[in-house]
Amino acid sequence: MTRYILRRLLQFIPVILIATFIIYAMVFAIPGDPIRALGGDRPMSEAVQQTLRDQYNLDDPLLIQYFKYMAGVAVGDFGTTFQGRPVTDIIVQRLPVTLYLAFVAVIIQIIIGVIAGTLAAIFRDRFIDRLVQVSSVLVVAVPILAIAFGLQFVFGLQLGWFPIAGIGSGFYSYILPGFVLASVSTALVARLLRNSLVETLQSDYVRTATAKGLKRSRVVGRHAMRNAMIPVVTFIGADLATMLGGAILTEAIFNLPGIGQEVFRAIQAQEGTVVVGIVTLLVLFFVVVNLIVDIAYAFLDPRIRYE
Amino acid sequence: MTETTDAAEQARTAPDSTSAPLLEVRDLQVEFHTKAGVAQAINGLNFTVHPGETLAILGESGSGKSVTAQTIMGILDMPPGKIAGGEIRYRGEDLLTMPEEKRRKLRGVSISMIFQDALSSLNPVFPVGWQIAEMFRIHRKMKKKEAKQEAVELMRRVGIPAAEKRVWDFPHEFSGGMRQRIMIAMAIALDPDLLIADEPTTALDVTVQAQVMDLLLDLQKEYNMGLILITHDLGVVADVADKIAVMYAGRVMESADVYEIYASPSHPYTRGLLDSIPRIDGGEERLKAIEGLPPMLTNLPAGCPFSPRCPMATDLCRTERPELERVVDGHYSACHYSAQIYDDLRGGAA
Structure with missing residues (x-):
């Protein structure tokens, strides 16, 4: 197991290099001059422009720029913005908002998804199953914007239960965005668990558990559930990493100052250092979470053994 | 718990068909x-x-x-x-x-x-x-x-x-x-x-x-x-x-203790099954399989379910389902002709 983890950690290096290079090249390829964009309508002297270009290595070829940047990253320096602010600062300030949002979303996803999926499987082909199936298709099919505006309208404006923008009210501020971010994943968890549990409930070992004289609650809750949850846990883990990237839209709708918003702003401002810094972090997060999911998989399913 | 133990204790004698x-x-x-x-x-x-x-x-x-x-x-x-x-x-x-x-x-x-x-x-x-x-x-x-x-x-x-x-x-x-x-x-x-x-x-x-x-x-x-x-x-x-019950299409065709079944199978289906066992001393070249397939459970024949495959089937078999009836004590068979088959076997053996 230790060897497996070490090997996986080594595999991180090429993954991160390739991912960051692609991002860097894409930012590099955005047409327009970032320094001119920085100046906006105001004229900027040729000397100032040249100083900035030198400072950010903008005259170097792509590969040289990239390696100079990565050399900094390797020692924890993600560079600075055109305003001279360290990117690390921005990340430290913005990341907690996004993490908080993702955390709230995952909790919602687990609680609602697992309850709905379990009920649907137990009452298979009955009303509650149909309800879960239809509503999960709806949630996946309806554009996320519509869900977001719908929630804002009903629970924010009409009922006034939750704020519709900003993070001024602490935990309450994250409820509506949490639901929006979690919506599609919750529907997918419910469907995945429903199908997985239906299949498990028909398995021979569940029949054995019944033949052992166990109560139905124990047969379902322990013998079937422990098996049915294996694919669900894997999905939730992998989805958590995706959520951080997907938070851009939710953060924009609810005006949350997270890294999603920041990355969006940086792309518009052509601030390569910020974009690449944040995306590198997300890539890193993604591969680490995936490793954790794979390790958890081995604990959940004893038949899986890593060499 | 004590109740079942007591009952189990009482039952802890040799296999006994006369007990409850x-x-x-x-x-x-x-x-x-x-x-x-x-x-x-x-x-x-x-x-x-x-x-x-x-x-x-x-x-x-x-x-x-x-x-x-x-x-x-x-x-x-x-x-x-x-x-x-x-x-x-x-x-x-x-x-x-x-x-x-x-x-x-x-x-x-x-x-x-x-x-x-x-x-x-x-x-x-x-x-x-x-x-x-x-x-x-x-x-x-x-x-x-x-x-x-x-x-x-x-x-x-x-x-x-x-x-x-x-x-x-x-x-x-x-x-x-x-x-x-x-x-x-x-x-x-x-x-x-x-x-x-x-x-x-x-x-x-x-x-x-x-x-x-x-x-x-x-x-x-x-x-x-x-x-x-x-x-x-x-x-x-x-x-x-100790005992055998031969099932076919969801019914017991014949039941008796094990020696009785092997010595005098009184149902054509049981006989077919026993004839299909390969014998180490058997002189015959080919195994005798029972012809045909078991009936569809969604569409059982009107009479005896085995009648379509039975070499001895008569019109009676095709119209009236035989019940499981005593052949001799402890030996039951669901065939209209089981008494006859039994007597033939006994007669032949004697």
Whole structure:
């Protein structure tokens, strides 16, 4: 197991290099001059422009720029913005908002998804199953914007239960965005668990558990559930990493100052250092979470053994 | 608990057909409602098991053997399964009308079951020792440590080497024979009165089959359990059974004690089965197979279900279903001509 983890950690290096290079090249390829964009309508002297270009290595070829940047990253320096602010600062300030949002979303996803999926499987082909199936298709099919505006309208404006923008009210501020971010994943968890549990409930070992004289609650809750949850846990883990990237839209709708918003702003401002810094972090997060999911998989399913 | 122990103590004599029956199946009918129609899996099934007795239920695939076992255990999938009639009396009490909670407490405690495929029948994510210990923890309210000790003891009893070390291993880490021993350990954990073994050795290597069957019979004697052995293997049956019930299309075609069945099979189907066993001293070139296929359960023939394949069938057989009737004491057959077949055999043998 230790060897497996070490090997996986080594595999991180090429993954991160390739991912960051692609991002860097894409930012590099955005047409327009970032320094001119920085100046906006105001004229900027040729000397100032040249100083900035030198400072950010903008005259170097792509590969040289990239390696100079990565050399900094390797020692924890993600560079600075055109305003001279360290990117690390921005990340430290913005990341907690996004993490908080993702955390709230995952909790919602687990609680609602697992309850709905379990009920649907137990009452298979009955009303509650149909309800879960239809509503999960709806949630996946309806554009996320519509869900977001719908929630804002009903629970924010009409009922006034939750704020519709900003993070001024602490935990309450994250409820509506949490639901929006979690919506599609919750529907997918419910469907995945429903199908997985239906299949498990028909398995021979569940029949054995019944033949052992166990109560139905124990047969379902322990013998079937422990098996049915294996694919669900894997999905939730992998989805958590995706959520951080997907938070851009939710953060924009609810005006949350997270890294999603920041990355969006940086792309518009052509601030390569910020974009690449944040995306590198997300890539890193993604591969680490995936490793954790794979390790958890081995604990959940004893038949899986890593060499 | 004390009640069952007392009853079990009393029953701890040699197999005895005169004592009160342990299990009586009376006119059992089970249907499956499928898209293709209603399949009549069990059509008026009758048999009796006494304490300490081994009843072998013999039949081809689809004859209703496994459905019978699942119906007795109360683990039939309903729907699509449906019990359309009859009763299953355990120590005189009808299991089918018993409240579910009461019936659950009999499962695994008084009546337990061994399945054909131990790999799929054991839960892959729990250690085998945990799965055995669960019996003690749930039904005997034992503490974890105590229950584990019992599990190790049982694993030792069923012949698992280094049981102490292997108690927390998972099912996939054992061989097929060892897994079936673990299933057996789990089934006998609480000293049941009746054990149902559904093709317990079919999935095993031939060399292992005999060992597992020997273990099962040893334990049966030791615990004086009634045993219902479901099999299609005539070889196994001859060695181990006291009584045989031959099933076909959800009915018992013939039942008698094992010597009687082999000596004077009085149903054409039983004779066909016995003729299909390869004989080491047989002079014949080819095995005699029974012609044709078993009937569709969704569309059973009007008369005797075996009549389309029966070499002796007459118009009577095709119109009127024969009931299971006494041929001689302890020997029953569901054939209009069983008395005749019996007499012919006896006459020929004398």
